[in-house]
Amino acid sequence: xxxxxxxxxxxxxxxxxxxxxxxxxxxxxxxxxxxxxxxxxxxxxxxxxxxxxxxxxxxxxxxxxxxxxxxxxxxxxxxxxxxxxxxxxxxxxxxxxxxxxxxxxxxxxxxxxxxxxxxxxxxxxxxxxxxxxxxxxxxxxxxxxxxxx
Amino acid sequence: xxxxxxxxxxxxxxxxxxxxxxxxxxxxxxxxxxxxxxxxxxxxxxxxxxxxxxxxxxxxxxxxxxxxxxxxxxxxxxxxxxxxxxxxxxxxxxxxxxxxxxxxxxxxxxxxxxxxxxxxxxxxxxxxxxxxxxxxxxxxxxxxxxxxx
Numbered sequence: 153x154x155x156x157x158x159x160x161x162x163x164x165x166x167x168x169x170x171x172x173x174x175x176x177x178x179x180x181x182x183x184x185x186x187x188x189x190x191x192x193x194x195x196x197x198x199x200x201x202x203x204x205x206x207x208x209x210x211x212x213x214x215x216x217x218x219x220x221x222x223x224x225x226x227x228x229x230x231x232x233x234x235x236x237x238x239x240x241x242x243x244x245x246x247x248x249x250x251x252x253x254x255x256x257x258x259x260x261x262x263x264x265x266x267x268x269x270x271x272x273x274x275x276x277x278x279x280x281x282x283x284x285x286x287x288x289x290x291x292x293x294x295x296x297x298x299x300x301x
Numbered sequence: 302x303x304x305x306x307x308x309x310x311x312x313x314x315x316x317x318x319x320x321x322x323x324x325x326x327x328x329x330x331x332x333x334x335x336x337x338x339x340x341x342x343x344x345x346x347x348x349x350x351x352x353x354x355x356x357x358x359x360x361x362x363x364x365x366x367x368x369x370x371x372x373x374x375x376x377x378x379x380x381x382x383x384x385x386x387x388x389x390x391x392x393x394x395x396x397x398x399x400x401x402x403x404x405x406x407x408x409x410x411x412x413x414x415x416x417x418x419x420x421x422x423x424x425x426x427x428x429x430x431x432x433x434x435x436x437x438x439x440x441x442x443x444x445x446x447x448x449x450x
Contacts, residue, residue, distance in 0.1 A: 199373065200373075203367050203368065203371065203372065203373055204363075204364050204367050204368070204373065205363065205367070205373050205374075205393060205396035205397050206355075206360055206363055206364055206393050206396075211355055214353075214354065214355055215353050215355055218352050218353050218354070219352065219353070222352065223352065224348065224352050224353060224354050225354075238392060238395075238396075239388055239389075239391075239392035239395065239418055239419065240388075240389055240390075240392030240393045240395070240396065241389075241392070242388075242392070243387060243388035243389030243390070243391075243392050243416075243418070244354065244355050244389045246387075246388065246389070247354035247355075247387075247389065248354050267392075267418070267419055268417055269388055269392070269416070269418065270388065270416055
């Protein structure tokens with residue numbers, strides 16, 4: 153039997169969040185947090201809207217998921233995020249003890265991999281899910297931004 | 302002429318915040334952000350109260366300072382925090398481009414130094430200001446916690 157609720161399914165939901173960010177003139181990054189095949193938190197980058205560098209999609213999703221669950225730890229959860237997390241978000245994920253992180257596009261300059269950020273030892277990582285779609289949205293955003301200036 | 306508004310003065314204010322955390326049964330860590338000798342943000346750890354691992358004193362202080370200034374960047378500011386920041390908070394400081402970080406006690410297990418977190422190239426760091434006072438408050442908290450269990 154096929155499982156329609158696979159990583160691609162949930163990454164598409166994260167991409168919908170990224171699209172919402174795009175429409176607000178925010179760097180288009182989206183995230184969802186999933187537990188038992190259910191989305192328990194959705195968020196998109198709001199750093200410009202909120203004037204706050206800590207308002208990355210992942211940070212808001214961690215806060216929302218913990219609020220939903222009534223507990224700080226996300227051991228049974230998976231974070232889907234359209235761009236590889238930065239060291240702040242990866243550092244936050246360490247404290248949540250999240251079970252899995254699935255990201256789309258790589259961030260070769262400021263991503264947690266090149267920055268050598270330590271994840272929680274129990275956190276699994278999968279990269280490159282719908283990488284092209286996630287990347288394309290970001291590229292389109294920056295091209296449009298550049299053309300406006 | 303002496304300058305009464307030195308690092309010790311502002312670290313004492315951060316310690317007052319840590320004391321507020323202590324009284325709420327939170328791990329006692331406090332922070333203030335200073336610009337031109339004025340405190341523009343005060344915060345203390347609220348991870349238990351808010352059920353949110355991202356509610357470290359530093360994170361809240363960054364958000365509050367940016368809100369106060371109406372801009373995301375804290376280039377002219379100094380963060381005073383009673384404990385060496387973790388990789389999440391140091392990662393957040395990278396995005397704020399904060400001018401200086403002054404911390405009290407060292408965090409030898411999960412501090413940004415041992416974790417090799419990358420700070421913004423323009424961020425200066427001073428550690429060990431009122432180290433003993435900052436440490437003592439943390440030790441007292443954990444001893445009282447242990448005795449209660």
